[in-house]
Amino acid sequence: MYDQLPLDGMPRRLYSCTPSRLNSWLDCRRRYRFTYLDRPQPAKGPAWAHNSVGASVHNALAAWWREPYDRRTPLTAAVLLTNGWITEGFRDAEQSAQWLGRARDYVTGYTGTLDPSDDPVGVERTVATRTRVIAVSGRIDRLDRRGDELVVVDYKTGRRPLTSDDARSSLALAVYAIAASRMMRTPCHAVELHHLPTGEIVEWRHTDESLGRHLRRAEEVATEAATADERYREVMSAAPRPGAASRRSPAVPVTPTRPASPASPGSAATVPAAGEHPGLGQAATEPIAAAGSPGPAASASRSLPGTPYAPATPPAAPPPELDEIFAPNPGPLCSWCDFRRHCPEGRTAAPERRPWDGLAE
Numbered sequence: 001m002y003d004q005l006p007l008d009g010m011p012r013r014l015y016s017c018t019p020s021r022l023n024s025w026l027d028c029r030r031r032y033r034f035t036y037l038d039r040p041q042p043a044k045g046p047a048w049a050h051n052s053v054g055a056s057v058h059n060a061l062a063a064w065w066r067e068p069y070d071r072r073t074p075l076t077a078a079v080l081l082t083n084g085w086i087t088e089g090f091r092d093a094e095q096s097a098q099w100l101g102r103a104r105d106y107v108t109g110y111t112g113t114l115d116p117s118d119d120p121v122g123v124e125r126t127v128a129t130r131t132r133v134i135a136v137s138g139r140i141d142r143l144d145r146r147g148d149e150l151v152v153v154d155y156k157t158g159r160r161p162l163t164s165d166d167a168r169s170s171l172a173l174a175v176y177a178i179a180a181s182r183m184m185r186t187p188c189h190a191v192e193l194h195h196l197p198t199g200e201i202v203e204w205r206h207t208d209e210s211l212g213r214h215l216r217r218a219e220e221v222a223t224e225a226a227t228a229d230e231r232y233r234e235v236m237s238a239a240p241r242p243g244a245a246s247r248r249s250p251a252v253p254v255t256p257t258r259p260a261s262p263a264s265p266g267s268a269a270t271v272p273a274a275g276e277h278p279g280l281g282q283a284a285t286e287p288i289a290a291a292g293s294p295g296p297a298a299s300a301s302r303s304l305p306g307t308p309y310a311p312a313t314p315p316a317a318p319p320p321e322l323d324e325i326f327a328p329n330p331g332p333l334c335s336w337c338d339f340r341r342h343c344p345e346g347r348t349a350a351p352e353r354r355p356w357d358g359l360a361e
């Protein structure tokens, strides 16, 4: 059904990935290296408040479906949200409380539109599939059954209005539709973005052909990234052991530019290494920004609210060849990059943001 890249030459090990990893490679290769290859991982900045909002809402909606049928009410959604509220990244307690109220409105309004008897096929459901090139996996916010088909549902909490293009062009949504279909042996062509602030639902219905195009694109990206990963391992294994002062990047400040926030209890947010939750990678990480603001995919690599920050370990300066392979891609999104403190080009390209700057006014 879905064509796959032909492999010429020797068989290659499957590239194991998530859609967030692939998107990270496309967005900025230096950030990809920081996120997935450098170990210890360079220290990230403190948590973003908009991530706290997104993760809190996602957690509450997931928990809501796990409640017994007669407790699936808007009031229960409000209680779940309040009990699991993540406070990291806000300016102060007053701002956190203000946003708790706003997010409570999101979940009560949204759950008020749901049929509590219509159990989803899955909630925060991990799906996976493989081709001859990739083994890809990830977690879907919600998987519905409508008639004879499955529907991938992704929650969004950002302020930016969504269009069907967002659903159509999402590699993650397409890959998850393919994976869900294969795992459940049930057709899955529809993908939906449920925008909590407005209650709008944006849908796209894929064809087998359009899903196949997304999968081939995923394989192409994976092939590039796998080649770069391989080169990284070769270069690093030949490089001197880290630790010598001379290998530290002179551009990297040793002192964090912002204080790390304390870990938040109760955070079950599950953003994979690069903020890969979020369901499909960005739901809980997209800044709650004014319309027209860039959707900082870079923030997908943010520490999860509730996840203790790594110590402020400056990365060793990579051999020059690696800096070419994993070149920076400076631009407006650098404002939201967790690793900008380690990236002179990114700091020059875009201003630093405060942890709560991704919230709407």
Ligand code: SF4
Binding pocket: 028, 029, 030, 031, 298, 328, 329, 330, 331, 333, 334, 337, 338, 339, 340, 343, 345, 346, 347
């Ligand atoms: S600051 Fe910008 S250029 Fe630098 S790693 Fe982050 S996203 Fe890439």
